[in-house]
Amino acid sequence: MSDNKNNNGKIDTRTIQSILKENKKQIKLGLTMCAHCSLCAESCFLYMSRDLDPEYMPSYKFLHSIGKLYKKKGKVSAGQLEKMRDLVFCNCVLCTRCYCPFGIDIPSLITLGRRVCRSQGLFREYDKA
Amino acid sequence: MNPIISHIIPVEAIVDFIYGPLIWLSFVIFAAGLIVQTWRYKMMTKINDNPPLIPKKEIPKSETGSRWERFFYKLAFFRLSVMGFNPLLVTISLVFHLCLLITPLFLLAHNIMLENVFGFSLPSFLPGTSHLLTGIVLACGFFFMLRRIIIRRVRAITTFYDYLILGLALAPFLTGFLAHQNAFDCYDTLILLHILSCEILLIMIPFSKFFHMIFFFFGRFLIINEYSLGAPKRSWQF
Numbered sequence: 319m320s321d322n323k324n325n326n327g328k329i330d331t332r333t334i335q336s337i338l339k340e341n342k343k344q345i346k347l348g349l350t351m352c353a354h355c356s357l358c359a360e361s362c363f364l365y366m367s368r369d370l371d372p373e374y375m376p377s378y379k380f381l382h383s384i385g386k387l388y389k390k391k392g393k394v395s396a397g398q399l400e401k402m403r404d405l406v407f408c409n410c411v412l413c414t415r416c417y418c419p420f421g422i423d424i425p426s427l428i429t430l431g432r433r434v435c436r437s438q439g440l441f442r443e444y445d446k447a
Numbered sequence: 448m449n450p451i452i453s454h455i456i457p458v459e460a461i462v463d464f465i466y467g468p469l470i471w472l473s474f475v476i477f478a479a480g481l482i483v484q485t486w487r488y489k490m491m492t493k494i495n496d497n498p499p500l501i502p503k504k505e506i507p508k509s510e511t512g513s514r515w516e517r518f519f520y521k522l523a524f525f526r527l528s529v530m531g532f533n534p535l536l537v538t539i540s541l542v543f544h545l546c547l548l549i550t551p552l553f554l555l556a557h558n559i560m561l562e563n564v565f566g567f568s569l570p571s572f573l574p575g576t577s578h579l580l581t582g583i584v585l586a587c588g589f590f591f592m593l594r595r596i597i598i599r600r601v602r603a604i605t606t607f608y609d610y611l612i613l614g615l616a617l618a619p620f621l622t623g624f625l626a627h628q629n630a631f632d633c634y635d636t637l638i639l640l641h642i643l644s645c646e647i648l649l650i651m652i653p654f655s656k657f658f659h660m661i662f663f664f665f666g667r668f669l670i671i672n673e674y675s676l677g678a679p680k681r682s683w684q685f
């Protein structure tokens with residue numbers, strides 16, 4: 319097994335779609351209500367400590383993982399899903415401290431992103447660099 | 448109007464519809480939509496009687512300590528809040544939303560129509576004040592647009608839809624202002640565009656990102672959350 323491809327590069331779109339369907343209401347709510355305002359940025363200590371890299375901003379992490387999966391109806395490539403794995407596993411520790419003016423539950427949306435990745439054998443391997 | 452075009456498309460009937468029934472229809476859809484959507488979201492929540500994660504007695508009270516300690520505690524809280532980190536954006540956003548709501552409500556022309564139709568009306572601003580408020584809304588909108596283009600982290604999450612939403616929110620103000628000035632000598636066209644853009648906006652509010660005008664209070668005052676306000680009792684039950 320290679321470092322980054324513990325799923326042999328295969329994507330099971332049907333499984334992804336069933337996870338999306340099961341959590342449709344929650345995902346749709348988050349996507350409709352997020353004003354793309356970036357006010358959540360400074361509430362994330364990882365964003366603050368990684369040179370204000372937008373890829374650590376809470377909204378970026380859910381919009382570009384579960385949000386993108388939802389918009390693409392689960393049809394993503396292995397490469398795209400690996401990028402999402404990095405976002406939801408490496409760029410967030412689910413400390414649940416993120417602030418959103420509308421009270422969007424960002425960590426639980428990132429958790430859904432993790433669930434999709436895990437269903438495809440993609441997760442963070444702490445024993446590997 | 449070219450007679451061939453007006454033969455194919457009933458332009459006059461469409462214009463009459465925009466000037467008449469669509470106004471009423473859009474207000475009804477707006478009001479009913481707000482109620483239905485709020486109800487729909489409420490059905491997705493449930494009273495949560497689990498004990499709070501952190502028992503109340505273990506939360507340190509900010510009222511203890513000397514007057515100065517309390518003052519600095521509040522100052523530190525403010526500095527670490529969203530206002531402390533984004534004072535410019537939060538201030539402009541507050542001004543934008545305030546002007547957005549009060550300008551149309553207290554506009555003389557709107558209130559004259561209210562008086563004519565219902566026999567009652569709200570107080571009105573002087574025309575100069577209304578012009579100023581309209582200018583503020585447009586300037587704040589311009590600020591939001593610039594920030595979407597310039598700031599890296601905002602650009603990273605911006606889509607075409609964000610510009611569309613911003614444009615739809617500003618369109619009534621721009622067209623209303625231009626019509627009032629009789630810009631380009633096209634009062635009739637501009638006022639039609641003004642009415643149409645307001646109708647589109649009203650119809651869209653309950654079913655789009657604009658619904659945040661309700662959801663903001665819904666999400667913060669009704670749902671138990673790290674940053675909730677008041678004493679909420681509900682949790683999402685998707």
Ligand code: HEM
Nearest residue numbers: 353354355419536540544591612613616657659660661663
């Ligand atoms: C009355 C209750 C309302 C509240 C509490 C509210 C609150 C907010 C908040 C917290 C944001 C995100 C932060 C920001 O960009 O400043 C926002 C953004 C926005 N709101 Fe509202 N809003 C309300 C009503 C409205 C209405 C009635 C409209 C338009 C018809 C509107 C249009 C917008 C737009 C266009 C944005 C996005 C600005 C951008 O591009 O960043 N809002 N609102």
Ligand code: SF4
Nearest residue numbers: 352353355356358418
């Ligand atoms: S998650 Fe909340 S704070 Fe962050 S961009 Fe979306 S609406 Fe703004």
Ligand code: SF4
Nearest residue numbers: 362410411413414416
């Ligand atoms: S839960 Fe994730 S996104 Fe939110 S503050 Fe913690 S690390 Fe940042």
